[in-house]
Amino acid sequence: MNWLLVxxxxxxxxxxRYLADRAVQARHDSLFPWGTFAVNTAACLVxxxxxxxxxAGAASSRLSLLLGTGLCGALSTYSTxxxxxxxxxxxxxxxxxxxxxxxxxxxxxxxxRLGTQVAxxxxx
Numbered sequence: 135m136n137w138l139l140v141x142x143x144x145x146x147x148x149x150x151r152y153l154a155d156r157a158v159q160a161r162h163d164s165l166f167p168w169g170t171f172a173v174n175t176a177a178c179l180v181x182x183x184x185x186x187x188x189x190a191g192a193a194s195s196r197l198s199l200l201l202g203t204g205l206c207g208a209l210s211t212y213s214t215x216x217x218x219x220x221x222x223x224x225x226x227x228x229x230x231x232x233x234x235x236x237x238x239x240x241x242x243x244x245x246x247r248l249g250t251q252v253a254x255x256x257x258x
Contacts, residue, residue, distance in 0.1 A: 136199050143204015147177075151209045166230055167218040170211060171238060177210035178242040182249020189250070190257035 154176070155169030162168045184202050187193035215238060222231035 136196070139196055139199040140204040140207075143200040143202075143206075144208035145204075147205040147208030150205075151211060155214075165222060165225070165227055167215070167222075167234060170214050170218055171234070171241070174210045174215060174238060175241050175245050177206040178245035179249045180209070181206045182246035182251075183253045184249075185246070186250035186253025187257060190254055192253075192257045 151173050154173050157169075158172045159167070159169035181202060184193055184198060184206075188198055215234070219231045219234050222228075222234060
């Protein structure tokens with residue numbers, strides 16, 4: 135029944151990704167994909183909190199399947215990130231494409247780190 139936890143998490147994560155992406159992007163008059171950047175960062179933060187909780191013994195493997203694999207897996211989107219980066223480059227916006235790659239990786243790693251530290255501090 136572990137697969138059901140993944141399905142339930144993904145069923146929440148996918149529409150949440152779409153709605154959050156559209157809400158964020160609607161507020162920015164820019165070619166930069168702020169919506170995708172925001173949802174990927176949020177997924178990294180949630181994954182970091184979950185990882186920190188798991189390391190502290192406060193998150194079960196079932197919760198990891200539900201929130202990590204299911205919710206975060208559907209909330210984050212590497213394919214859209216790749217597509218939007220490619221589109222920026224094709225439109226002659228090489229700087230924005232490179233900025234998207236660098237910022238997404240650095241901010242994503244930072245969000246995971248922050249989430250892990252927050253969970254460890256709260257659960258210590």
